[in-house]
Amino acid sequence: MKNVTDYNFFEKKMYIYPCKLHVNDCMSREKEVTIYDLARKLNISIATVSRALADDPVVSKKTKKKIADLAQEMGYRSNNFARNLRTQKTNTLGVIIPRINSYFMSSVIAGMENVATSEGYTLIISQSSESVEKEKANATTLFNNRVDGLLVSLAYDTDSLAHFEPFTKKKIPLIFFDRTADHRDSTCVLINNLKAAYEATTHLISQGRRRIVHITATQKRNVYIDRLQGYKQALADQHIRFREDYVIVGNLSQEAGADAAARIRQMSPLPDAVFVANDNCAVGCMIALKQMGIRIPEDIAFVGFNNDPVSTVIEPNLTTINYPGYEMGQVAARNLIAQLGGASGTRSTNTIILRSELVIRESSASRKPTS
Amino acid sequence: MKNVTDYNFFEKKMYIYPCKLHVNDCMSREKEVTIYDLARKLNISIATVSRALADDPVVSKKTKKKIADLAQEMGYRSNNFARNLRTQKTNTLGVIIPRINSYFMSSVIAGMENVATSEGYTLIISQSSESVEKEKANATTLFNNRVDGLLVSLAYDTDSLAHFEPFTKKKIPLIFFDRTADHRDSTCVLINNLKAAYEATTHLISQGRRRIVHITATQKRNVYIDRLQGYKQALADQHIRFREDYVIVGNLSQEAGADAAARIRQMSPLPDAVFVANDNCAVGCMIALKQMGIRIPEDIAFVGFNNDPVSTVIEPNLTTINYPGYEMGQVAARNLIAQLGGASGTRSTNTIILRSELVIRESSASRKPTS
DNA sequence: TTGTATGCGTTATCAG
């Protein structure tokens, strides 16, 4: 504080003199070099400097070189704020995700960061922590930060998209990924959850399982709705009656898996398979069941979802749906940037479906060596 | 794939049309409302509006209210670029990390995001992918983005801090966390790796183990240097000879763990314990050893580091060092913001040590029921 | 190919 006070005092005093110094003078911050400085030094106009720095073909190679060299030498760096202010663009993408610390999400983010950086964009990441309220607040913040575009994966309980209105009103492109929603003129990037769930369930049936429990989350999110649908469809196609009480809804945490295990154990007859909408929860459930002395896959087979690294650590290794997070991040970011680039045609792309696949491991082996 | 192809085709077609629209013209973006608009409507000066919006005590409550209401009504939002340009502040923090998709790192980021957002700061996250070169590039980008401060966890092979010079030269505060480095006037946030490793090793010894292998990474990073030191120290204190060939250096990936397992198996006599500098690698090693028929903990005991969720999935559950990632992120961010707030005293804080603890699980049980 | 002039939306200084 001492410093600041002194500095203000000093500055006030300075105003007496005709020599008017600006905000960043003295030694408080070395002065930034601007295009004015470059122009003055080379005796040319700032316009030329600006153009040269932007690699405008209209500037001669020679002056370009001169300017580039001097810029380098003087440690010039362009001021994004001045530029953004002028161009009304921010080169910034906003991201809203439920939470960053899951393997899947952090992979997605890694993919986004990868393409964003290489395209000269910057990412602002915010977490909704699975709460609509925080999601709204994040949306507002990002809106005020003037992001050029938005990448969103919805929270569990979001059921209105009203908080994204400001963006669509201003024609700021919006992309939903993974946990998507129907929203006119905004693209979705996801996998075919229905098909994946269908395959998972069909696989269990083909292993001789009939009493298949499904553990999932709130039916507000497409991913869980579709997975449930796929599960139902598979049952129907194999003429297995769907039982409401075989669907366990929770928050898909590892603890939720343990809770589900307790419920499963109460069922009579004991189910012979479980299809879980997420690996973490599957793992929690498997651990709990094993502690109860239930054998996997002999008594109960398991299929998860996500191909999280834990799926190869748990014993037996977990059969699951592989699901390219990193790639999903890349695709979503790339598509968003394409829309920003003015490829207006891009706008009509409504949905991008990524490939997913069933990875079969021991947790779903059939009891007898048939397969 | 079908979709993607169609999409490309469609886009190409769009490019044929001569109708060249500028990025933001026509009705593509409704005009933003500025303080000028507010001022005009209320017949007051922009100066008053600006002050009112900043909640300057010098403005009367009444006019403040009027202005706030109108702003709300007209959908005014302040323009950060204009403000940043004017104030020379960005309210943005840069983050450079090796990679985001590990449980530990994503927890750290979550913690940082948490305090940054609540303090009105925004985070720009970039990954070095464990490469100095990318780390340098990231530093440059963040420098050009004029971040107010920087949070860094170093890549494996970084051995010069020259790329951070621009920041320190401009007195932009720099905080290292976890993978830190000695750098005059920059704060470090980390745990006491030496002590943690000492405890881990001592624990193994107390369980009756003598031939303890240590798996770690390059000795360029403090965390690995310190953990090795702690390991050595513990051996020394228990009068166990340190053996160079018991130290296996790799990249701590799960595969590296498997490789290490192969080497361990060759050793004769077989080591009776392994202390690994990271849980993931420990898990890889355990799985590989188990496949070779080696029993854990009977033949070889294990201790990991990080308390990653996998440590409670692997069988037997992994004894490890618990290590608060989320909190570390919060502390680092909070400290950085404090420095920006002008708390000059903060500057002299050189190192912040977070608590860590040994979590004992089955992987390190002693052979006989003594403990 | 280069230069001149202007405005982008704020904040902050100085003068009422």
Add this chain to the structure above:
DNA sequence: CTGATAACGCATACAA
């Protein structure tokens, strides 16, 4: 308490 006005650094329409 309020107003007028000058920067902040850059991009660009228009002139030359």
